[in-house]
Amino acid sequence: MTNKPTIQDVAKKANVSVATVSRVINEQGGVRKPTEERIKQAIKELRYVRxxxxxxxxxxxxxxxxVIIPDICNPxxxxxIAGxxxxxxxxxxxxxxxxxxxxxxxxxxxxxxFVERGIDGVIITTADENGEHLQPLFDANIPVVAVDRAIKHFDVDTVLTGNREGAYEAVRHLIMQKHEKIAIIRGPQDTTPGLERYKGYCQAMEEYGLPIKEEWICDGDFMEDSGYELTKKLSTCKEMPTAIFSSNNLMSIGAIKALYDMSWVLGKEVSxxxxxxxxxxxxxxxPLTVVSRPMRNLGELAFQLLFERMKQDPLVKNQKREFIVTPHLIVRQSCKRSVY
Amino acid sequence: MTNKPTIQDVAKKANVSVATVSRVINEQGGVRKPTEERIKQAIKELRYVRxxxxxxxxxxxxxxxxVIIPDICNPxxxxxIAGxxxxxxxxxxxxxxxxxxxxxxxxxxxxxxFVERGIDGVIITTADENGEHLQPLFDANIPVVAVDRAIKHFDVDTVLTGNREGAYEAVRHLIMQKHEKIAIIRGPQDTTPGLERYKGYCQAMEEYGLPIKEEWICDGDFMEDSGYELTKKLSTCKEMPTAIFSSNNLMSIGAIKALYDMSWVLGKEVSxxxxxxxxxxxxxxxPLTVVSRPMRNLGELAFQLLFERMKQDPLVKNQKREFIVTPHLIVRQSCKRSVY
DNA sequence: CACTAAAATCTAAACGTTTACATTTTATAA
DNA sequence: TTATAAAATGTAAACGTTTAGATTTTAGTG
Incomplete structure (x- = not known):
């Protein structure tokens, strides 16, 4: 087949200039009706695609x-992304x-x-929160919004969750059920969620004067396998925890599988x-008691912030914005009151 | 800041033409070493980004x-996409x-x-398998690979699953457990998976001389809610089925939730x-007995087919290719032998 | 040294759109 | 009817790269 029709072909067919065709295509006005109709007809006949x-x-x-994320298969x-x-x-x-x-x-x-392709803006959950490797984006004046993980090296708009707050409520819930020996499967400590959720755990434990044993602190990588292995490892603790707080969804899945494989009765022998x-x-x-947050809203908020930045003059330096979405505890039945 | 440096700026700084810079950038050879070094130095100093x-x-x-898919939140x-x-x-x-x-x-x-943006190829799980609305892709000579759902109106490379085969094995498994009253929660019948899986169900039932009651055929839409509602509806059957075959993952989730809410004991009162x-x-x-398939491989295969098409001369008409990936049954424990 | 062939490098058009500024057309008022 | 202002439309440069064909440079041979 011949080459695809261009705006030039449309202009020729409609007996106008390419500028006039461009005005019609982009609905900019300033074109007489009969002229506009002729152009639209020509577009249709030539099956012109801009x-x-x-x-x-x-x-x-x-x-x-x-959009840059660490793992598309993490739900x-x-x-x-849907947001x-x-x-x-x-x-x-x-x-x-x-x-x-x-x-x-x-x-x-x-x-x-992304920089080479002239991407207008980036939403990122970065693999490395130091963020120095994002320099090319800033060199190119490409606005960035960080989701779920902060970026230390640059001032970027950020959408976070109240990680510490959510973790605090989760651990507090266990404490209110009289648990005193609570383990944590924490995420990487060089990530905001990993660190903050751990801090929330510590805050709750300290607030109630409870000990934090070294062996109860398990370092995971936010992946299912680490949750599994670390939970199995808990069975070798000198002082067995009676409750576990897992810092993310995939590690929770792994943990539950490990409990099952070890025949620990969830909700009974361990909360x-x-x-x-x-x-x-x-x-x-x-069913699990969990910390929940409105994920689609996080995505929508991230896009909204980015959209505002993309519309702005990139040379105008505005204050970075940080939104912290509050999670909430959904109490199901995986926490049994401890009888100690 | 000033405008971004262009290939022109690099050429000026290195005292060569833009064509020579282009040759270096694209690693095309035909450039003397000293010239190449000067150009690379200029690129570095100017922080040129192509x-x-x-x-x-x-x-x-x-x-x-x-990549066009119906629902990013369907696991x-x-x-x-990962594939x-x-x-x-x-x-x-x-x-x-x-x-x-x-x-x-x-x-x-x-x-x-996508056509306007000059996308080189498309992988699609279409919302409408008739596919007439994909005409613009073909007009633009953009290669297409269909995944999981076929496209009737055009000859496109297709990656499918042995839907009928998988469904047949699933239902047959139930039959071998002596179930005779088997309901199906089927997907939309205008989709390949919906139709073929239903056919597999019918084939198994017919092969073993079992009746297919109208009330056991539930029409879902591949979404969780439909699985839920339809399963609840099954409780009003004149002749209660003793087993259910669900045609997709989300409807399975819905179905399991409904069974739970109705206090039907999975694996006992219903398989x-x-x-x-x-x-x-x-x-x-x-744990559920399920039909499983290698999803990442499906994605990788789809890209492979598309990649080959993108490399091809678009005017050369090659035979469409269809790959059917064989699913397999994973027997867990949601099917109890029927004592009828 | 001269000639020739090969290698290296250069020139400028092309890709298809948008738009600033110029030109033409039209409408209105005196 | 003429003049002027506004509206409509046209011209051509720009965006930044790639590359075909031209030109220049270099290497090798007699």
Whole structure:
């Protein structure tokens, strides 16, 4: 088949200039009705499709946002993406998705590719919260919104959860059930969620004068396998915990599987609270008590912040904004009152 | 800050032409060592970043694939995307993601946007298998690979699952457990998975001379709520089924919730097999017997097929290819032998 | 040294749109 | 009817890269 029709072809057919066609395509007004009709007819007959690449070159914007997440298969992130996308579509933005698999190196490559492609803005849950590797984005004046994990090295708009608060409530709930020996499966301490949730755990324990034994602190990596292995390891504790607080959803899944494999009776021999609600939480026996947060709203808020930044003059330095969404505890039945 | 440096600036600084700089950037050879070093030094000093948009205009390729799925929060699709992305990255492609939310209208808008943006290829799980609304992709000579759902109106490469085969094995398993009254929660009959899985159910029932009562056939929409409502509705059957086969993961979740809410004892009062394995399946009590398939491999295969198409001359008409990935049954404990 | 062939490098058009400024057309008022 | 202002439309440069074909430089041979 022949080459695709261009705006030039439409102009020729409608007997006008390309500027006039451009005015009609972009609905800018300033074109007489009969002229407009002729142009629209020509577009239809030629089956003209505008070329967004050419437009991007002139306008220096691509109407595309980049989303960088660590793990698409963690149920948390699809919810975030659903929220972002719902808003992005309404604003005529396309969403380019990339997963870093918790690798700073891969993330750097993604960022380089995004800058080259002229991405207008980026929403990121970074693999490395230091964030120095995000320098190319700032060099290119590309606005960034961080979700769930903060970025230390730059001032960027951030959407977080009240991690400490949520963890505090979770551990406090266990304490109110008379648990005194509470273990934590914490996330990487160089991440905001990992660190803050751990702090929430410590705060609750200290507030009630409870000991924090070294062997009760298990260092996970937010992945299911680490939750599994660390929970199994808990069985070798000198002083067995009677309750476990897990810092994220996948580690919770792993932990529950380990409890099952060790024939520890959830809700009886050991109580459990996890951070982040997922479908599975209602299916475990008994259903899990969890810290929940509105994931789609997080995504929508992230896009909203980014959208405002993309509309702004990049040279105007505005104060960074930080939103902290409050999680809440959903009490199901995985916490039994301790009879000690 | 001043405008970003262009290839022109690099050329000036290195005392060469833009063509020579382009040769170095694209590693095309034919440049003397000292010249190459000067150019690389200039790139570094100017912090030059190549402009992929300009390149796309000249080359008429964007190194971007579009992925259109119905529902990002269905755990099936993140796995597919993980598979696609793993391959895409290796081939230097970016992945633009869009969810249609099972809406043909939204899907048409996504397609229009993808065509305008010069997307090089599309992987789609379409909202409407007739597929006529995909016409703009074919008009634009954009290769398409269909995943999980076929496209009737065009010949496109397709990656499917042995839906009928998987459903047949699932239902047969129930029959071998002496179940004779088996209900199905089927997906939309205008979709390949919906229809083929229903056919597999029928084939198994007919093969063993078992009746298929109208009231045992429940029409769902692949979403959790439909699984829930339809399972509840089963309690009003004149002739109560003793087993349920659910045609997808989310409807299985809904169904299990309904059984729980109705206090039907899973694995005792009713047996259950679902299509697609998900984490939840191991957590229900008892854990679910399911039809499983290698989702990441589906994604990788889809990208592979698309990649080959994108490399091909679009005017060369090759035979469409169809791959059918064989699912397998994972027997857990949600099927109790019927004592009838 | 001269000639020729090969290698290296350069020139400038092309890709398709947008838009600033120029030109033409139209409408209105005197 | 003429003049002027406003509206409509046109012209051509710009955006930043790639590359075909031209030109220059270099290497090798007689």
């Amino acid at each position: 070329n967004a690449v050419a437009r991007s070159m002139v306008r220096k914007e691509t109407k595309t946002i980049g 948390f992130f699809p919810e975030i 972002i996308e719902r808003k992005a579509i309404g604003a005529d933005y396309s969403t380019t998705l990339s997963s870093s698999n918790e690798s700073k190196k891969i993330e750097s490559k993604i960022i380089q590719s 459990f609270v996890g951070f982040d609600d997922i479908d599975i939480a209602t299916f475990t026996n008994p | 402009n992929a948009v300009a390149r796309s205009m000249v080359r008429k390729e964007t190194k971007t694939i579009g 099936f699709f993140p796995e597919i 696609i992305e793993r391959k895409a990255i290796g081939a230097d492609y970016s992945t633009t993601l869009s969810s249609s939310n099972e809406s043909k209208k939204i899907e048409s808008k996504i397609i229009q946007s 259950f097999v679902g299509f697609d394995d998900i984490d939840i399946a191991t957590f229900t009590n008892p």
